[in-house]
Amino acid sequence: MSESRLKIFAGNSNRALAEDICRTIGVPLGEATVSTFPDGETFVKIDENIRGQDVFIIQSTCPPTNQHLMELLIMIDAARRASAQRITAVIPFYGYARQDRKDQPRVPITAKLVANLLVSAGANRILTMDLHSQQIQGFFDIPVDHLYASPVFFEHLGMGKQESLVVCSPDIGGMKMAAAYADVLGASLGMVAKRRKSATKVEAISVVGEVDGCDVLLVDDITETAGTLAAAAAMLRGKGARSVRAAVSHCILGDIAYERLKGGLLDELITTNTVPIDTRGLPITVLNVAGLLGQAIQRINTNESITSLFRIKGF
Secondary structure: OOHHHEEEEEOOOOHHHHHHHHHHHOOOEOOEEEEEOOOOOEEEEEOOOOOOOEEEEEOOOOOOHHHHHHHHHHHHHHHHHOOOOEEEEEEOOOOOOOOOOOOOOOOOOHHHHHHHHHHHHOOOEEEEEOOOOHHHHHHOOOOEEEEOOHHHHHHHHOOOOOOOEEEEEOOHHHHHHHHHHHHHHOOEEEEEEEEEOOOOOEEEEEEEOOOOOOEEEEEEEEEOOOHHHHHHHHHHHHOOOOEEEEEEEEEOOOHHHHHHHOOOOOOEEEEEOOOOOOOOOOOEEEEOOHHHHHHHHHHHHOOOOOHHHHOOOOO
16 A cells, blocks of 8 residues: 555544644645534535545544544544545544443443444544553454554653652552653652542552652553642652652643642643643643654554554663
C-alpha cells in the first residue's frame, strides 16, 4: 500500500492534535463535515473521494465523551460505506477504559462494549495511547497498536542517574509504570497507598519508600479530579519531600481539579495533548505527542513495524 493512498480525517474532539499530526508527516487533513442537528443527532459527510484509500480517523473520546464517541462511530461507518480499503481508528485517549471489569454486582464492562461498537461500525485497526488497562487490547478482535507516551516524558525530564529523584505511584495499580520510569530516569521507587471514598474524594494512607529531602515524581495514566494526585502530594510533603511533580498521560480536568491544583501541592503537572488542555495559568506543562502518533500512522500505512517507537535512546 503506497503512502499516497493515506487519508487522515478528524472529529471535533481534538482537531488541533490532528492538524499537528498532519503537519508532522506532511499529509493534508482530509475534508469532512462533522456537525450536529438541532435535536442533538450527529451528522457526518466525508467531502472527498476515499474509495480504496487507507483511512485514519483521529478522535479522542474526551468530554463530552458520548458525543465524541458517536462522532467516531459515525465517521467510521461513513468511511466504510464510501469504500475505504482500510479504516484505522486513532484514539489518543480511549474513554470508558476504567470500566474494564465487573467489580460490583450487575455492572457492565463498558470498555468491551465500546470495543464491540468500534468493530461493528467498521474499524479494521485501532491505534491508541496509554490505555488504562493493558487487557483492553484483548477486547478487540482486530489489531490494536498500543503506544506509550513515556518517550515524550523522558525527553522532557532528562535521562540518567538522578540521585535525589524518587518516582512514586499514587496507587498500587501504577507500580509497573512507576518502576519503568524509575529504571530509565535512574531514580528510586516509592508508592502512596490510598483509599478511595467516592468518585471525587481520595484519602492517602501511607508512603512506601524514603522521600525525605527528595524530589518526587508521581506517574499515572489519567487524572480527572486530581484527587489522587493532591492527596498523594500532601502525604509526600508531610513526609519531607522537597518537591512534588506529576507526569500524567491524559488529563481530563474539571473545575474541581483546577481548584485542587491551585492549592500548590504540585510544583508541576506534566501531561500530553492527547486531549485538549486549558492550563488556566497553573503550572501545567503540555507535551506534544503528534510526532509519535504521526510516525505510527506512517508505519501502519506502509506496513512497517512500530516496535522501534517504544525504544528509548541509550536504553
